[in-house]
Amino acid sequence: MSDVNERLKQFARYLDDQGLRYTSQRRVIAEAFYGSGKHLSLNEVLELARDKQGSIGFATVYRTMKLLAESGLAIEHRFDEDGVRYEPAGHDHHDHLICNRCGRIIEFEDEVVERRQEQVAKELGFRVASHRHEIYGECLRDPCPYESQSSQGRVTGVADTAARN
Amino acid sequence: MSDVNERLKQFARYLDDQGLRYTSQRRVIAEAFYGSGKHLSLNEVLELARDKQGSIGFATVYRTMKLLAESGLAIEHRFDEDGVRYEPAGHDHHDHLICNRCGRIIEFEDEVVERRQEQVAKELGFRVASHRHEIYGECLRDPCPYESQSSQGRVTGVADTAARN
DNA sequence: TTGTATGCAAAGATTTTGCAGCATC
DNA sequence: GATGCTGCAAAATCTTTGCATACAA
Numbered sequence: 001m002s003d004v005n006e007r008l009k010q011f012a013r014y015l016d017d018q019g020l021r022y023t024s025q026r027r028v029i030a031e032a033f034y035g036s037g038k039h040l041s042l043n044e045v046l047e048l049a050r051d052k053q054g055s056i057g058f059a060t061v062y063r064t065m066k067l068l069a070e071s072g073l074a075i076e077h078r079f080d081e082d083g084v085r086y087e088p089a090g091h092d093h094h095d096h097l098i099c100n101r102c103g104r105i106i107e108f109e110d111e112v113v114e115r116r117q118e119q120v121a122k123e124l125g126f127r128v129a130s131h132r133h134e135i136y137g138e139c140l141r142d143p144c145p146y147e148s149q150s151s152q153g154r155v156t157g158v159a160d161t162a163a164r165n
Numbered sequence: 166m167s168d169v170n171e172r173l174k175q176f177a178r179y180l181d182d183q184g185l186r187y188t189s190q191r192r193v194i195a196e197a198f199y200g201s202g203k204h205l206s207l208n209e210v211l212e213l214a215r216d217k218q219g220s221i222g223f224a225t226v227y228r229t230m231k232l233l234a235e236s237g238l239a240i241e242h243r244f245d246e247d248g249v250r251y252e253p254a255g256h257d258h259h260d261h262l263i264c265n266r267c268g269r270i271i272e273f274e275d276e277v278v279e280r281r282q283e284q285v286a287k288e289l290g291f292r293v294a295s296h297r298h299e300i301y302g303e304c305l306r307d308p309c310p311y312e313s314q315s316s317q318g319r320v321t322g323v324a325d326t327a328a329r330n
Numbered sequence: 331t332t333g334t335a336t337g338c339a340a341a342g343a344t345t346t347t348g349c350a351g352c353a354t355c
Numbered sequence: 356g357a358t359g360c361t362g363c364a365a366a367a368t369c370t371t372t373g374c375a376t377a378c379a380a
Contacts, residue, residue, distance in 0.1 A: 021354065023360065042345090057362040062345075078243055083344060097291045106289055112281045120275050121300055126262045129302040135286055137294040186334060186379060207370090222337040227370075248369060 004034045007073060007088065014071040028053045029064045039077065039085045039105050079105075079134065095133035104139055169199045172238060172253065179236040193218045194229045204242065204250045204270050244299065260298035269304055 011030050012022040032048035033040060040048075046061045065086050068074035075089045079098060095113075097106040113133065121128045176195050177187040197213035198205060205213070211226045230251050233239035240254045244263065260278075262271040278298065286293045 019359090021359065023353080025361070055362080059346085059363075060361055063360090097286055097289060099291070100294060106291065108285055108289060110281065110285050113278055113285070116275065116277045116281070117298070117300055120273055120278070121262055121302065124262060124271055124273060125305045126264070126271065126300070127302045127305060128300055129265060131298070131300040133282070133296070133298045135282055135291070135293055135296040137286065137292045140290045140292060184334095188335065188379080190336070220337080224338075224371085225336055228335085 004031065007034045011068065011071065011073055014073070015067070020067070025049075025053065025056055025060050026064050026067070028056065029061055030068065033065070033068070033074070033086065034088055038107075039079075039087050041083060041085050045086065077132075095135075097135045097137070097139070099139040100136055101138050106139065169196065172199045176233065176236065176238055179238070180232070185232070190214075190218065190221055190225050191229050191232070193221065194226055195233065198230070198233070198239070198251065199253055203272075204244075204252045206248060206250050210251065242297075260300075262300045262302070262304070264304040265301055266303050271304065 008027060008030055011026070015022045015026070029045060029049045032052060033045050036048050042058070042061055042065060045065060046056065046058055049056045049061060065074060065076075069076050069086065073089055074086045077085045077087055079085060079096075094107045094109040097108055098104075099106075117131060117133075118128055173192060173195055176191070180187045180191070194210060194214045197217060198210050201213050207223070207226055207230060210230060211221065211223055214221045214226060230239060230241075234241050234251065238254055239251045242250045242252055244250060244261075259272045259274040262273055263269075264271075282296060282298075283293055
């Protein structure tokens with residue numbers, strides 16, 4: 001929670017720097033986003049935000065998430081199918097393991113891979129700015145193996161977390 | 166070219182196996198796709214195909230590329246922005262370096278990374294089925310550094326290749 | 331013939347934008 | 356007041372699908 005407040009403060013500061021306003025909607029949206037799980041779609045954020053303030057519109061969520069992305073406080077992901085998904089940022093970088101069955105998203109980070117890719121890029125005359133590394137497969141722990149053939153339709157919204165941090 | 170013909174033959178065989186027809190459109194589309202560069206969008210494939218047979222429609226390209234993807238002869242990519250992009254498949258797996266300036270796409274493959282990710286996934290109780298690894302940055306060689314501020318609008322279609330193989 | 335394939339246009343799904351009214355400075 | 360924000364609805368994109376017609380087996 002302290003973490004959430006920290007984010008809100010950073011967001012407020014960013015808005016102020018840009019001469020923009022920290023409105024109640026923006027606060028509610030950011031709160032919903034940071035307070036909940038991770039990797040949310042716009043509609044998921046909208047739903048959460050509406051739990052707190054029923055009148056919020058999709059466009060506002062859309063624009064607010066863009067602001068968060070611009071400010072660097074959120075990262076826009078385009079995983080395989082589906083549309084855009086946002087992830088709280090600011091922590092250190094990490095990559096993803098995505099379960100093809102239950103849709104769970106596990107985060108990971110690996111120094112070996114990180115260093116090695118820098119090396120590879122360098123060898124090919126390329127300067128690295130960012131990267132994405134996603135591994136698809138099946139998670140073998142927790143309540144997935146292999147997804148109680150029913151509940152979710154496929155890669156859904158709710159995203160878990162694990163590993164690192 | 167021998168390679169293109171090889172692909173066409175494989176495609177024809179796949180269609181036959183499925184009880185589908187190897188029509189002139191499908192041949193032209195596959196030819197255009199395999200004969201040209203890599204990582205093409207549907208519209209790019211359409212344009213190339215129309216150079217050979219002006220009457221081809223978008224829907225036919227759309228459906229043909231789906232067939233190629235299903236057959237495993239092409240891979241559907243969803244790089245950052247933009248929409249879907251297809252890449253000729255059948256070779257061994259590889260990943261991508263994408264230049265943020267000129268849009269060039271460089272392919273690479275690295276045993277160290279490949280093995281390491283298997284390891285990481287295993288440690289997290291995850292079985293790997295596939296993965297994507299994309300590095301974004303700037304290419305420092307050839308005619309890019311840094312893109313003669315004009316020509317291309319941004320990440321475009323034409324894709325180069327390099328490294329490995 | 332008989333079942334596919336094609337091309338066009340319409341339908342869907344998402345993502346963006348325009349605007350009138352509201353809120354904040 | 357002036358400028359920025361919101362919510363709604365319309366617009367713009369992209370991706371899929373329905374269908375009548377054209378083909379291939």
